[in-house]
Amino acid sequence: MTESIALLTIFVLAAFVGVEVISKVSATLHTPLMSGANAIHGVILVGAIIVTGQAESVPVVIVGLLAVVLATVNMVGGFVVTDRMLEMFRGPGGRKKELHK
Amino acid sequence: MIGTWAQIGYLVAAVCFILALKALSSPKTARTGNALGAAGAVLAVIITFIAYKPDNLVPILIALLIGTVGGVVGSRRVQMTHMPQLVALFNGVGGGAAALVALMELDHVQDGQTVAAIATAFTVLVGAISFSGSIVTFAKLQELMTTRPITFPGLPVLFVAGLLGGVAVSVWLVSEPRVLVGVLLCLLGLAVGVMLVLPVGGADVPIVISLLNAFTGLTVAAGGYVLGNTLLLVAGTLVGAAGTLLTKLMADAMGRSVFNILFGAVRGGSTLGGGTASDRPVISGSAEDVAILLGYAQRVIIVPGYGLAVAQAQHTLRDLVEELQGRGVKVDYAIHPVAGRMPGHMNVLLAEAQVPYEQLREMDEINGDFKQADVVLVVGANDVVNPAARTTPSAPIYGMPILNADEAQRVIFLKRSMRPGFAGIENELLYDPRTTLLFGDARESLAKLLASVKTV
Numbered sequence: 001m002t003e004s005i006a007l008l009t010i011f012v013l014a015a016f017v018g019v020e021v022i023s024k025v026s027a028t029l030h031t032p033l034m035s036g037a038n039a040i041h042g043v044i045l046v047g048a049i050i051v052t053g054q055a056e057s058v059p060v061v062i063v064g065l066l067a068v069v070l071a072t073v074n075m076v077g078g079f080v081v082t083d084r085m086l087e088m089f090r091g092p093g094g095r096k097k098e099l100h101k
Numbered sequence: 102m103i104g105t106w107a108q109i110g111y112l113v114a115a116v117c118f119i120l121a122l123k124a125l126s127s128p129k130t131a132r133t134g135n136a137l138g139a140a141g142a143v144l145a146v147i148i149t150f151i152a153y154k155p156d157n158l159v160p161i162l163i164a165l166l167i168g169t170v171g172g173v174v175g176s177r178r179v180q181m182t183h184m185p186q187l188v189a190l191f192n193g194v195g196g197g198a199a200a201l202v203a204l205m206e207l208d209h210v211q212d213g214q215t216v217a218a219i220a221t222a223f224t225v226l227v228g229a230i231s232f233s234g235s236i237v238t239f240a241k242l243q244e245l246m247t248t249r250p251i252t253f254p255g256l257p258v259l260f261v262a263g264l265l266g267g268v269a270v271s272v273w274l275v276s277e278p279r280v281l282v283g284v285l286l287c288l289l290g291l292a293v294g295v296m297l298v299l300p301v302g303g304a305d306v307p308i309v310i311s312l313l314n315a316f317t318g319l320t321v322a323a324g325g326y327v328l329g330n331t332l333l334l335v336a337g338t339l340v341g342a343a344g345t346l347l348t349k350l351m352a353d354a355m356g357r358s359v360f361n362i363l364f365g366a367v368r369g370g371s372t373l374g375g376g377t378a379s380d381r382p383v384i385s386g387s388a389e390d391v392a393i394l395l396g397y398a399q400r401v402i403i404v405p406g407y408g409l410a411v412a413q414a415q416h417t418l419r420d421l422v423e424e425l426q427g428r429g430v431k432v433d434y435a436i437h438p439v440a441g442r443m444p445g446h447m448n449v450l451l452a453e454a455q456v457p458y459e460q461l462r463e464m465d466e467i468n469g470d471f472k473q474a475d476v477v478l479v480v481g482a483n484d485v486v487n488p489a490a491r492t493t494p495s496a497p498i499y500g501m502p503i504l505n506a507d508e509a510q511r512v513i514f515l516k517r518s519m520r521p522g523f524a525g526i527e528n529e530l531l532y533d534p535r536t537t538l539l540f541g542d543a544r545e546s547l548a549k550l551l552a553s554v555k556t557v
Contacts, residue, residue, distance in 0.1 A: 004216050007326050007334060014322075014335045017119060018342025025125045027438060027463050030347060030445030033125050035188050036135055037343040038314060040118050041195050041321045043142055043336045046149045047202040047328050052164075053155020060205055061157050065164040067201035072168020073175070074195035079139040081176035081187060086135055088452040089128040 032085045039078025045071035107152035110144060111332035117141025118336050122343065128458050145332055181453045182410045185443040186242040189310045193235025196317040199324050200228030200287055206327050210278040218278050220326040222271035225283050227323075229290025230297065231316040237298040238313065241306050242442065248306075251299040257364075263293040297363065305362045307443040308351050312359065315344025347444055354438035356490065356501030383519070386537040388546065391513050392553030394537070395425060398475035401432045402467065404504055405451065407441050408481020408517070412543035415454035418480060421551045422456075428554075434460055435467045435504050437485035464504055474509040481515065481543050487528040496526050512536045515546045 025033050048071045052064030117137050124134020146165075155161060172191075179187045203224035210218050240246045270286045301309050318340025325333025352359045395401060403422065409415060422432045434456065440447035448461055462470075471477065479486055486506040489496040506512055507530050514531060516538055530536060539546050 003329070007329070007331070010331055010334055011322060011326075011338055014338035015342050018122075018339040019346060021119060021122045021339075022343045022346050025122070026127060027445060028436075028448045028458055028461060029125045029128060029131055030350075030438075031184060031188075031441075031443055031449045032131060032135070033122070033343060033445070034311060034314060034347060034443060035184070035191070036121060036125065036138065037318070037340045038188055038191050038195065039142070040121070040138060040336050041199075041314075041318050041340040042191070043114075043118075043145055043333060044195060044199045044202060044321045044324060045142075046145050047321075047324050047330060047333055048198055049146070049149050049155055049161055050153050050328060050330070051202050051205040052157055052161055053153055054209075055157065055205065061160065063201055064157075064205055065160055067198040067205070068161055068164035069168040069171070070194040070201070071198035072165050073172040074191045074198065075142055075172070076169045077172030077176040077187075077191050079135060079142065080173055081179065081184075081191075082135045083132065083139075084176065085181070085184070085449050085452070086128070086132040088449070088455070089131070089458050090452070090455060 028089075029086075032082050035078055035085065036082045039075055039082055042071055042073075042075025042078050045075050047071075103152040107148050108331070110148040110152075111330070114141040114145040114148070115332050115335040117144070118339060122339060181450055182442075183243070184446060184449060185307055185310060186239050188443065189235045189238040189242060189313070192310065192314050192317050193232050193239065196228045196231030196235060196313070196320055198228075199317065199320040200225050200232060200290070202324055203228065203327060204280065204283045204287060206324075207274075207278050207280050207283045210327070215275060217327055218275040219271075220323040221278070221283075222274045222286060224320050224323040224327060225274075225286050226267050226271060226290045226293075227316050228320040229287045230294035231313045231320060233291040233294030234298045234309065234313050234316075235294075237295055238306055238309055241298070241301075248302070248304075250302045256296060256300065260293065260296045263289060263296060267293055301363060305355075307439075307446075308348055308355075308359065308362050310443060311344055311348040311351060312363075313344075315341050315348060318342075318344055351439060351444050354444075354502060356498065381532055383531055383538050384534070384536065385540055386513075388539060388549035388553045389557075391537060391539050392550055393557050394476050394511055394513065395430070395478070395550065396428060396554045396557040398425075398430055400470075400474045401425060401430055401476045401478060402471060402474045402506075402509065403432065403434045404477060404479040404482050404486055404506055405434060405436070405440060405447055406480065406482025406485065407447075409543055410441065410447075410450045410481070412481065414480070414544035414547050415450055415456075417544055417547040417551065419451075419454045419456050421547055421554065422460075424551060424554050432460070433462050433467060433470070435464065435471075435506075436461050437464055437482070437504055438502075440482065440485060464502060468505050471505040471508040476511045476513060477506040477509040479506060479512065479514045480547070483514075483516075483528055484526075486512075486530060487526065488530055489526060489528070492529075498526065506530065507533070510535065514538045515543050516540060517542065 048067035121138030322337030
């Protein structure tokens with residue numbers, strides 16, 4: 001039971017950290033925030049690897065591998081597309097610098 | 102049980118995720134933050150391989166490779182206008198993965214572990230809802246199906262029945278953790294997800310993406326509880342908080358409640374109006390007339406809408422703004438929170454056209470400036486400048502915060518036709534004597550304006 005309480009404590013504290021951090025995100029970056037947060041929940045990949053690694057029968061392994069593929073698409077795609085968006089945000093004169101290159 | 106070093110490694114990965122989100126407070130640090138988040142994710146995966154020593158190693162690595170290729174190709178190819186679809190799709194597959202993980206873990210849930218069984222049931226049900234809901238959302242945004250709300254007489258009853266059934270089967274699953282019951286729960290979840298999104302109109306779909314994002318986050322957190330994995334717990338909770346907060350922000354920006362957005366169409370209170378054109382007189386001008394107004398103004402505010410992106414006119418608009426700035430005109434872009442198809446979408450679309458982010462001003466920040474503006478140029482937007490939101494309590498958009506374009510000296514609308522915006526209501530500002538309309542495709546109109554401004 002103590003482990004349950006420990007996990008519950010982590011959950012509640014993480015929720016507060018999440019709200020606190022995210023309420024400071026600039027509105028300009030709400031789309032990258034959504035796709036970045038999306039990428040972060042792709043970490044379910046860790047869970048998919050764990051359960052697939054413990055699977056014994058073939059059908060379970062197949063389901064597990066499907067979960068691994070889906071989670072990887074979520075995680076890798078999420079981080080790559082967020083990077084693509086953030087790369088485009090430029091400061092003052094960003095474009096001019098580019099033109100002079 | 103995994104070693105202490107692995108637990109500490111997971112903690113480091115969790116901190117990376119928090120820092121990645123924190124870095125999004127400014128465009129200057131955001132990209133580095135995202136790289137840090139990705140590094141945290143890679144670290145977590147490597148730790149998992151070493152600490153758990155999974156069997157079936159080769160198939161897992163092959164699956165990883167397939168997923169990586171799929172993710173990279175998808176995210177490299179997507180156009181920025183299609184970003185909401187991609188986010189929906191990635192969100193859906195994440196939710197689906199979580200549901201599958203929980204299904205597989207059912208075998209390991211023993212009698213008496215009530216909390217773990219509840220978390221498993223939650224993961225299966227909500228993961229499945231998130232998966233099917235996201236897929237329908239994707240289909241709507243990609244216009245693979247109609248973007249209008251779909252309802253049928255029995256839908257509310259079926260939806261409620263599906264939800265109650267989901268709860269009942271969850272209870273069954275908790276008392277009897279068997280895989281077959283889990284599969285049944287999963288199927289119910291899929292049905293509920295579809296019914297949740299079908300009645301939502303195309304323009305409200307972005308809020309649903311954000312909500313489903315929160316769902317997937319919570320699903321992953323519950324999955325973390327089931328597996329006793331703190332990293333999943335923390336990461337999932339962070340995303341759950343992000344999605345919930347964004348959903349609320351966006352609903353506020355539209356002046357409506359999340360409940361109304363989800364179930365408005367079901368209750369018959371849809372925001373979609375007739376969409377018919379009015380024949381009241383308006384003042385329309387030529388590109389030359391408008392160019393003179395712009396060229397001799399001191400302060401111009403641009404209000405871009407999704408129509409701008411549909412016409413792929415962001416680059417032409419940026420050229421026009423640079424031309425005006427070259428003449429000494431002070432120009433800003435006023436960005437409504439729901440401009441585009443998801444929160445912050447317009448910023449990304451303009452960033453793609455290399456508009457420096459300082460020129461993009463948020464609604465609260467710029468609304469006081471409209472009084473001093475000589476000209477407001479509205480491109481492909483309508484509802485976000487409709488004064489009915491302030492003045493007409495019966496209007497569907499009443500209460501939605503708007504950009505105060507009506508306070509400027511002159512207003513110019515670039516429009517394709519007189520068709521109202523998605524809210525389907527007339528915009529009084531179009532008939533105002535200070536308003537000039539320039540009809541035509543946004544890109545062609547802007548190109549003509551640019552050429553004319555150069556000559557005045």
